[in-house]
Amino acid sequence: MAAQETVDHKYVYDFSEGNKELKDLLGGKGANLAEMTNLGLPVPPGFTITTEACQAYLATGQQPDGLAGQIEAHLEALEREMGKRLGDPQDPLLVSVRSGAKFSMPGMMETVLNVGLNDQSVQGLARQASGGGGQAASGGADRFAWDSYRRLIQMFGKTVCEVPGEEFEHALDEAKSAKGTHNDLDLDADDLRGLVDAYKKIFLKHTGREFPQQPREQLDLAIRAVFESWNAERAILYRRQERIPTDLGTAVNVVTMVFGNLGPDSGTGVAFTRDPASGAQGIYGDYLANAQGEDVVAGIRNTVPLQELEQLDKTSYDQLLGIMARLEEHYKDLCDIEFTIERGKLWMLQTRVGKRTAAAAFVIAGQLVDEGLIDLDEALHRVNGAQLAQLMFPRFQLDHEFQPVAKGIGASPGAASGTVVFTSARAVEMAAEGKSVILVRRETNPDDLNGMIAAQGILTSRGGKTSHAAVVARGMGKTCVSGADEIEVNVPAKRFTVAGQTVNEGDVVSIDGTTGKVYLGEVPVMPSEVVQYFEGSLDPEHIDNALVRAVHRIMTHADGKRRLAVRTNADTGADAARARRFGAEGIGLCRTEHMFLGDRRELVERLILARAPGEREAALEALLPLQRADFEEIFREMDGLPVTVRLIDPPLHEFLPPLEQLAVNVAVAQERGEDVAKEEALLAAVRRMHEENPMLGLRGVRLGLVIPGLFAMQVRAIAEAAVACARGGGVAKPEIMVPLVGAVQELETVRAEAEKIIAEVVGDSGVEVLIGTMIEVPRAALTAGQIAEAAEFFSFGTNDLTQMGWGFSRDDVEGAFFWRYLELGIFGISPFESIDRDGVGRLVRIAAEEGRAARPGLKLGVCGEHGGDPDSVHFFHEVGLDYVSCSPFRVPVARLEAGRAVVETGGSDSR
Ligand code: PEP
Ligand code: MG
Numbered sequence: 020m021a022a023q024e025t026v027d028h029k030y031v032y033d034f035s036e037g038n039k040e041l042k043d044l045l046g047g048k049g050a051n052l053a054e055m056t057n058l059g060l061p062v063p064p065g066f067t068i069t070t071e072a073c074q075a076y077l078a079t080g081q082q083p084d085g086l087a088g089q090i091e092a093h094l095e096a097l098e099r100e101m102g103k104r105l106g107d108p109q110d111p112l113l114v115s116v117r118s119g120a121k122f123s124m125p126g127m128m129e130t131v132l133n134v135g136l137n138d139q140s141v142q143g144l145a146r147q148a149s150g151g152g153g154q155a156a157s158g159g160a161d162r163f164a165w166d167s168y169r170r171l172i173q174m175f176g177k178t179v180c181e182v183p184g185e186e187f188e189h190a191l192d193e194a195k196s197a198k199g200t201h202n203d204l205d206l207d208a209d210d211l212r213g214l215v216d217a218y219k220k221i222f223l224k225h226t227g228r229e230f231p232q233q234p235r236e237q238l239d240l241a242i243r244a245v246f247e248s249w250n251a252e253r254a255i256l257y258r259r260q261e262r263i264p265t266d267l268g269t270a271v272n273v274v275t276m277v278f279g280n281l282g283p284d285s286g287t288g289v290a291f292t293r294d295p296a297s298g299a300q301g302i303y304g305d306y307l308a309n310a311q312g313e314d315v316v317a318g319i320r321n322t323v324p325l326q327e328l329e330q331l332d333k334t335s336y337d338q339l340l341g342i343m344a345r346l347e348e349h350y351k352d353l354c355d356i357e358f359t360i361e362r363g364k365l366w367m368l369q370t371r372v373g374k375r376t377a378a379a380a381f382v383i384a385g386q387l388v389d390e391g392l393i394d395l396d397e398a399l400h401r402v403n404g405a406q407l408a409q410l411m412f413p414r415f416q417l418d419h420e421f422q423p424v425a426k427g428i429g430a431s432p433g434a435a436s437g438t439v440v441f442t443s444a445r446a447v448e449m450a451a452e453g454k455s456v457i458l459v460r461r462e463t464n465p466d467d468l469n470g471m472i473a474a475q476g477i478l479t480s481r482g483g484k485t486s487h488a489a490v491v492a493r494g495m496g497k498t499c500v501s502g503a504d505e506i507e508v509n510v511p512a513k514r515f516t517v518a519g520q521t522v523n524e525g526d527v528v529s530i531d532g533t534t535g536k537v538y539l540g541e542v543p544v545m546p547s548e549v550v551q552y553f554e555g556s557l558d559p560e561h562i563d564n565a566l567v568r569a570v571h572r573i574m575t576h577a578d579g580k581r582r583l584a585v586r587t588n589a590d591t592g593a594d595a596a597r598a599r600r601f602g603a604e605g606i607g608l609c610r611t612e613h614m615f616l617g618d619r620r621e622l623v624e625r626l627i628l629a630r631a632p633g634e635r636e637a638a639l640e641a642l643l644p645l646q647r648a649d650f651e652e653i654f655r656e657m658d659g660l661p662v663t664v665r666l667i668d669p670p671l672h673e674f675l676p677p678l679e680q681l682a683v684n685v686a687v688a689q690e691r692g693e694d695v696a697k698e699e700a701l702l703a704a705v706r707r708m709h710e711e712n713p714m715l716g717l718r719g720v721r722l723g724l725v726i727p728g729l730f731a732m733q734v735r736a737i738a739e740a741a742v743a744c745a746r747g748g749g750v751a752k753p754e755i756m757v758p759l760v761g762a763v764q765e766l767e768t769v770r771a772e773a774e775k776i777i778a779e780v781v782g783d784s785g786v787e788v789l790i791g792t793m794i795e796v797p798r799a800a801l802t803a804g805q806i807a808e809a810a811e812f813f814s815f816g817t818n819d820l821t822q823m824g825w826g827f828s829r830d831d832v833e834g835a836f837f838w839r840y841l842e843l844g845i846f847g848i849s850p851f852e853s854i855d856r857d858g859v860g861r862l863v864r865i866a867a868e869e870g871r872a873a874r875p876g877l878k879l880g881v882c883g884e885h886g887g888d889p890d891s892v893h894f895f896h897e898v899g900l901d902y903v904s905c906s907p908f909r910v911p912v913a914r915l916e917a918g919r920a921v922v923e924t925g926g927s928d929s930r
Pocket of ligand 1: 882
């Protein structure tokens with residue numbers, strides 16, 4: 020077609036020239052129309068103007084050189100093929116002008132139908148329509164033609180010339196009320212002719228010109244309007260939300276019009292080749308006789324199930340079923356389809372690989388393997404960790420109308436309903452009575468741990484995705500909504516207010532940790548079958564559950580593929596046991612700070628306040644057996660697997676009461692003349708230890724170097740627990756990890772002391788204890804070669820590495836201003852959620868390379884929150900880490916993604 024094009028850059032492709040791989044150039048719709056054309060399916064002829072033409076137009080405000088000529092040539096070829104000319108007064112060719120970007124942006128950009136109609140060709144269209152049968156022959160042809168013309172003026176006016184759409188709507192309403200009806204279909208040809216006049220007046224009023232009668236001018240203006248719709252405000256917003264790059268541009272499809280509204284033997288419909296909700300095989304779709312696609316969207320009449328088409332038009336129905344089977348086989352995936360029947364002739368208007376639910380994604384991937392259409396590598400590629408994570412959370416059954424009263428940050432997914440409580444103690448009490456509770460706080464702190472364990476869900480009015488509440492809840496797999504700032508929490512009064520309503524302790528609320536929505540009252544919740552499977556209570560070989568079987572099969576394949584090991588972050592025996600059932604191959608981070616809370620707090624106070632010689636030692640001695648017991652429990656649960664125990668990290672004053680509260684208590688007690696010597700000493704200590712920037716203060720290794728005996732006690736507890744485990748016939752593999760190291764000298768100092776203790780405790784028990792460090796201070800990453808000399812392993816603490824790499828306070832910034840950064844596109848996702856490959860990721864890469872260069876056998880892992888984030892797992896695979904460590908509930912997600920990382924990098928890595 021069109022030989023003269025060869026000298027120009029090619030901007031226009033006939034449908035017969037493209038294929039489904041050309042989505043970048045032809046957009047999704049154009050590429051798939053081309054693919055169907057080449058399969059010999061009945062696609063109305065047409066052509067696609069490329070995204071490159073759009074990009075050039077948007078950059079300069081002008082059509083690129085050669086485009087006009089190429090459009091002309093393709094239009095002429097189309098006219099020859101159809102035996103009609105665009106807008107011919109006798110028998111017009113009409114076309115639709117449709118947007119179609121690489122990524123689907125439903126309803127975001129523009130479409131103009133019926134281009135080519137004018138005052139003459141409307142008559143020709145009517146004559147041609149009456150040549151057929153059905154309604155059109157019996158006088159409906161005029162009506163059909165005038166209705167098509169008024170639709171063109173309306174769409175063209177609104178889209179191309181920015182005429183306010185309401186004015187057309189208003190004129191249509193007036194025409195209907197003049198006729199005494201609410202239904203468009205009651206308007207006859209004369210009414211519609213009158214409406215065309217009214218529309219033209221509206222057009223003139225707003226544009227200062229007559230509605231263009233030249234078909235070619237209509238076409239050119241419509242094409243420009245589609246280009247420009249790429250930068251419409253709503254499209255920009257949508258792209259930002261969906262993280263679609265801004266510079267792709269849209270293709271424009273110029274397609275011969277076919278009409279589903281030519282009588283009862285015409286119609287339009289949508290279909291899926293499988294159920295997009297469950298993945299079940301079968302025919303799913305809707306059909307609307309005597310209608311255009313836009314009528315379906317407008318809901319003018321109710322559609323019927325696609326199966327009913329069999330009665331209405333068996334030939335088209337059978338042909339459609341054949342095409343659906345063909346498309347599935349060709350695309351090797353679920354397809355969705357739009358079609359129109361024009362007087363008994365079936366036309367395919369669109370197809371694409373269909374969107375589906377998380378459950379359907381797994382089920383369909385499994386089915387396609389069974390059908391021999393794809394292999395297991397491809398099945399693994401077709402699902403993802405985000406879908407698996409979704410399947411692991413309980414869900415709300417939101418069938419009835421539940422309106423949220425507030426929206427916060429979906430901090431830890433899942434769905435939970437329960438009685439509102441405001442304190443940890445009350446949560447524990449009520450949970451002990453068998454009640455499901457939601458712990459509501461302004462923000463949580465380590466003291467709330469028991470309450471969080473007891474609660475079904477956690478709701479806070481402050482804090483982001485890495486706030487204490489969020490991190491701890493994710494670790495426990497507990498639902499959490501954080502930063503719901505419409506909620507005013509009043510803990511002393513035991514109530515919160517939201518949207519003018521007061522919720523008291525004892526009232527019921529429901530929170531959705533995926534969407535961040537908060538509901539008043541109880542929304543019913545369903546447990547996850549996938550978790551039941553991971554927990555071992557559903558056997559995939561013996562149950563009739565397509566989802567569980569598909570998950571089992573794909574997970575098994577991922578495990579066989581992956582190179583990265585997956586460990587877990589767990590601080591208790593219970594968490595460790597659960598993570599092990601979920602497939603964890605060790606503990607990558609056991610935080611020891613919770614072991615200093617609860618009834619041990621008093622010992623910590625003694626440790627901090629120690630004045631006289633011997634007091635500190637006594638406190639440490641009392642803590643030792645308690646810590647040892649904690650570690651023994653964990654080593655038992657992880658028998659035979661490595662356990663990385665991190666020495667205490669947070670500043671010690673976090674274990675003391677807050678300054679303000681203490682100051683008030685002391686003042687009140689002094690007023691009453693009570694003996695407050697102890698409280699005063701505590702207050703003085705808290706004041707002494709107060710820091711402006713505690714995250715950059717006395718914490719981690721610095722604490723170990725400043726408080727004599729603290730790390731030594733922990734090292735001894737770990738070594739003794741390991742020996743006890745070995746003596747009891749188990750295999751403990753402890754790895755002691757030093758937090759917040761920035762210089763090798765820090766690590767060397769800790770190491771020297773630790774080695775002595777270990778040698779003394781371990782003796783000939785056969786226990787081997789590794790000593791390594793976290794890499795979470797940028798300086799540590801940049802001096803990794805030196806640090807590796809003193810470390811047998813590195814574990815990247817990407818939470819702190821992100822905090823210190825960006826200079827973002829991890830507890831504050833997400834709620835404070837990330838929304839603006841996301842809005843401005845400074846980043847597409849919080850760097851606390853998914854690793855910032857270019858910056859923080861570069862630090863990881865440098866440290867991994869330089870660390871391994873200095874010590875070839877250096878074991879490398881990651882234990883920040885990123886260890887369970889799908890995209891970050893791929894990055895850690897690429898960088899060559901040995902393992903990722905994440906909260907127990909993310910373990911299956913990390914296993915899956917580690918397998919996908921191998922498949923996607925084309926590796927055949929198998930462990
Ligand atoms: C980290 O900083 O990434 C880390 C795992 O340590 P924490 O979150 O306990 O500071
Ligand atoms: Mg840290």
